[in-house]
Amino acid sequence: MNKKACIAAARNELQKYEEYSIDVRRARMALVSPVSDGQPKGQSFVNTAESSIVADLDSEHHILVIKNVLAGMRQMGEPNEMYAIILEMKYLQQFANFDIRKKLHTKLRHSVPSRTFNDYENEALWTFAMLHPSSDLHVKKS
Numbered sequence: 001m002n003k004k005a006c007i008a009a010a011r012n013e014l015q016k017y018e019e020y021s022i023d024v025r026r027a028r029m030a031l032v033s034p035v036s037d038g039q040p041k042g043q044s045f046v047n048t049a050e051s052s053i054v055a056d057l058d059s060e061h062h063i064l065v066i067k068n069v070l071a072g073m074r075q076m077g078e079p080n081e082m083y084a085i086i087l088e089m090k091y092l093q094q095f096a097n098f099d100i101r102k103k104l105h106t107k108l109r110h111s112v113p114s115r116t117f118n119d120y121e122n123e124a125l126w127t128f129a130m131l132h133p134s135s136d137l138h139v140k141k142s
Contacts, residue, residue, distance in 0.1 A: 083124030
């Protein structure tokens with residue numbers, strides 16, 4: 001496996017979490033009765049309602065997979081539990097690195113330097129990529 005590429009793919013997937021959440025919320029708010037103004041329309045072969053439902057389900061699926069992978073990491077014990085906390089706080093809850101480092105400081109009872117935090121985050125992303133069921137995150141060496 002290409003570790004750097006897998007880490008980048010995992011980061012990309014987690015960065016889309018907020019986008020997936022917005023898609024799901026938008027789709028739920030858009031579920032209203034159809035309105036007809038009585039005017040004739042041109043023939044359309046696109047079912048936009050069906051397309052939006054499929055997109056909503058796809059976004060919900062991504063959210064569920066991300067949460068399940070993080071839950072799996074938590075169950076693996078340390079250091080994976082700490083890695084799951086880092087990823088949840090950074091990508092799901094949108095905390096800044098400084099705030100995450102403060103939380104780790106209270107959990108570990110020692111300070112976490114910025115460089116060490118970056119190493120932890122990369123290991124967390126690597127673990128996430130390896131546990132994620134999508135082959136898109138399993139980048140082979142070329």
